[in-house]
Amino acid sequence: MKCATIIMSMTDSGSSTALLRLMTWLSPAFPVGAFSYSHGIERAVDDGLIHDSMSLQNWLNDLLQYGSVWNDAVLFAAGWRGVATDADVNAIALLGEAMAGSKERHMETMLQGNAFLQAIGHWGATSQDLAGDAPYPVAVAVVAARNDIALEPALAAYLHAVLSNLIQAAVRLVPLGQSHGVAIMASMEKPILAIAARASRSSLDDLGSAAIMSDIMAMQHETQYSRVFRS
Template identity: 30%
Template structure:
């Protein structure tokens, strides 16, 4: 990867990006509340299962398809996968999460001014922008290699999950970094699967996670918005 593309990727995959990712746990806080996650081992089990059963089978493949569609300027495919992703958010919190961060990232992309008029017009024409859609637009506009962008998206997701565990299990900082380091092979496998899974085998079927997300909406004490 060229240095410019790498630097762009580091910027847009950074947890410091002002889109609010740190305020969401994606159901993990509800699992912590119910004791399903309570130490480093159960934290790793949760993250790995969520990664392989949900993210690698749906969110990452959708992001992969959106990056390709933006690069081809295939606006019908962009609209198709954007609509499918939003429709797949099966709780109010999960839907609000992707819409809020997608809106924030699309606004940031527009304000930074590196997206051409045609691409920006199609992004802004969508009534609701999902996070993977805005991310894919940035990746295509900046010429970031898709395989690297996919790995960065997966790492950013895992890093956020680990940070939730560091704050809420709680885990120590070193234990958190040890956990994140142990996920390398899992993230690589998830990226490989996302790039080759056919459309008919994609799925985000995880009823337990959906129930936890719905329960989180009425959880008495919480730090996170999902």
């Protein structure tokens, strides 16, 4: 009984540490500059494609199920498994960079990834697996794996942070009330968990996007006359 209690306490302690680290690393306060990116949503609002809470929720679901956020989830899982199996994750990082479909999407993922790797040193974590720059999902995945944080919860936390940031951008742009943003975030819980479970079993062969309008909005944002966000 005593041995079982000790093992349970160690497991609980490890889970609590993982939870605290994920909450810190993926919080809006972590210095990756996530608040300055809208992932093309600013242009979609300007063009009237996103104009209320329902159109925003549909947009986010498409990104999560069929678009860039799904691809990020696949890249995250591949990066995490690369560390777990002592494989070279640099090829995954290069692939993730190459999949950025526009100048601003490239800036968004690479600058956040590099900022994350720089800030993570306070936990004694290093980017020893990465020879150079890394896109955001791969950077977070590598650090999570090195800190013995399980793939599926780490991936769910990452997806939650990404979508939460996009919702907050839309709240300012549409505009929507904070209560609308919270309601959308609540409605995204089951889809996030489902995609995290699906992506954790994925391979790089599962990469692919059908959210073409989101990519077009990201490209057109580059030439938008008046902008609040960097992407």
